[in-house]
Amino acid sequence: MKIRVQKFGGTSVATPERRERVLHHIRQALAEDRRLVVVVSAMGRKGDPYATDTFLDWIGQNGQSLTPREQDLLLSCGEIISASTLSSLLNQEGISNTVLTGGQAGIITNNNHTNAQILTIHPSRVLEELEQDMVVVLAGFQGRTADGEVTTLGRGGSDTTATALGVALQADVVDIFTDVEGIMTADPRIVDDAAALETVTYSEICNLAFQGAKVIHPRAVELAMQTNVPIRVRSTMSDHPGTLVTSTTQSDHVAGELQERLITGITQMPDITQIQIPVTEGRLDLQQSVFKAMAEDRISVDFININPSVVAYTVHNHVADRAEAILRRMDLEPELHRDCAKVSIVGGGIAGVPGVMSRIAEALTDEDIQILQAADSHTTIWVLVRGEDMIKAVRALHRKFDLHNVQQAASML
Numbered sequence: 322m323k324i325r326v327q328k329f330g331g332t333s334v335a336t337p338e339r340r341e342r343v344l345h346h347i348r349q350a351l352a353e354d355r356r357l358v359v360v361v362s363a364m365g366r367k368g369d370p371y372a373t374d375t376f377l378d379w380i381g382q383n384g385q386s387l388t389p390r391e392q393d394l395l396l397s398c399g400e401i402i403s404a405s406t407l408s409s410l411l412n413q414e415g416i417s418n419t420v421l422t423g424g425q426a427g428i429i430t431n432n433n434h435t436n437a438q439i440l441t442i443h444p445s446r447v448l449e450e451l452e453q454d455m456v457v458v459l460a461g462f463q464g465r466t467a468d469g470e471v472t473t474l475g476r477g478g479s480d481t482t483a484t485a486l487g488v489a490l491q492a493d494v495v496d497i498f499t500d501v502e503g504i505m506t507a508d509p510r511i512v513d514d515a516a517a518l519e520t521v522t523y524s525e526i527c528n529l530a531f532q533g534a535k536v537i538h539p540r541a542v543e544l545a546m547q548t549n550v551p552i553r554v555r556s557t558m559s560d561h562p563g564t565l566v567t568s569t570t571q572s573d574h575v576a577g578e579l580q581e582r583l584i585t586g587i588t589q590m591p592d593i594t595q596i597q598i599p600v601t602e603g604r605l606d607l608q609q610s611v612f613k614a615m616a617e618d619r620i621s622v623d624f625i626n627i628n629p630s631v632v633a634y635t636v637h638n639h640v641a642d643r644a645e646a647i648l649r650r651m652d653l654e655p656e657l658h659r660d661c662a663k664v665s666i667v668g669g670g671i672a673g674v675p676g677v678m679s680r681i682a683e684a685l686t687d688e689d690i691q692i693l694q695a696a697d698s699h700t701t702i703w704v705l706v707r708g709e710d711m712i713k714a715v716r717a718l719h720r721k722f723d724l725h726n727v728q729q730a731a732s733m734l
Contacts, residue, residue, distance in 0.1 A: 477538025
């Protein structure tokens with residue numbers, strides 16, 4: 322069977338007009354002679370009646386004492402409501418379909434309620450329904466344990482459901498429908514001339530997602546990457562083909578020559594606090610003590626920089642006070658720079674290319690933006706800036722690497 326998996330996020334199913342667009346994409350896939358699995362998220366966002374965050378607020382308004390197991394039972398309802406609603410609309414269109422929960426679809430997870438990990442998928446029920454020419458409408462974001470308990474998969478869980486099922490069904494492609502026309506070179510809410518990319522690699526989109534881009538969850542990409550199942554990130558509201566995510570390195574034709582794209586995109590992560598701890602003479606164990614203390618209090622650290630005179634790292638703003646209190650109890654004198662932002666420059670072509678950091682520094686210096694900290698890997702360069710400079714920094718870097726025209730960007734160095 323030629324199988325396609327489509328995933329529609331909360332905004333895609335939030336209104337009658339958008340649900341009509343969902344039906345349009347379903348009809349298109351069926352016209353291409355595809356057997357179809359449609360994974361849906363809960364409808365809307367926080368404040369909407371059946372959104373996941375609305376259910377979480379409801380818990381807070383009613384005792385704030387629901388155990389993780391019972392919380393999963395409540396949270397799983399949003400996707401079931403969404404799937405049942407779509408099923409009714411498909412029936413009205415004369416399109417045969419069946420609704421399955423994650424557990425009925427054979428998604429088996431561990432018992433880590435509210436943030437479960439998929440252990441295996443037994444898709445026999447899904448295949449049986451597809452063989453009967455049924456569209457399978459699947460409640461995303463959920464599975465079940467081996468002993469039948471309902472679990473949810475945490476943030477990005479519907480993306481994870483779609484790609485994991487795509488892998489299990491050996492689907493031709495997994496379409497992730499969202500509210501933008503693919504992966505952009507920057508956040509279009511910040512950069513007016515951000516461009517949609519035709520293709521990106523699994524590695525590039527993982528780096529973009531981990532560094533703040535919210536189009537697709539990195540865990541979903543990692544699952545698809547294991548078996549090279551292609552992903553397309555598309556807009557619900559248009560027929561644009563979107564961005565294809567595969568293992569193939571993107572190249573562009575520039576001035577008649579084939580050149581590798583240097584920079585894929587710029588992304589950002591606000592609300593970060595930088596912590597600097599001076600190293601006193603003879604304290605060779607300082608870094609071990611600091612990071613052990615953070616780990617014991619379950620504080621995630623990032624952007625680590627260690628040298629003989631200082632230990633520096635970042636935490637999210639909301640845990641900065643906790644981190645400072647721990648360090649002061651250790652008789653340390655941390656210096657905290659709150660409300661910073663991490664700006665990331667991602668590109669599979671960065672590795673081994675001289676001059677990239679020079680251009681970054683030049684772009685930020687021209688805008689009087691101070692780099693508080695920097696680090697790099699083979700595919701990403703990170704800079705820490707003051708939060709008030711974040712938007713200006715993203716725009717400056719987007720201009721410097723000419724990312725509004727992704728074909729020209731390959732030749733910038």
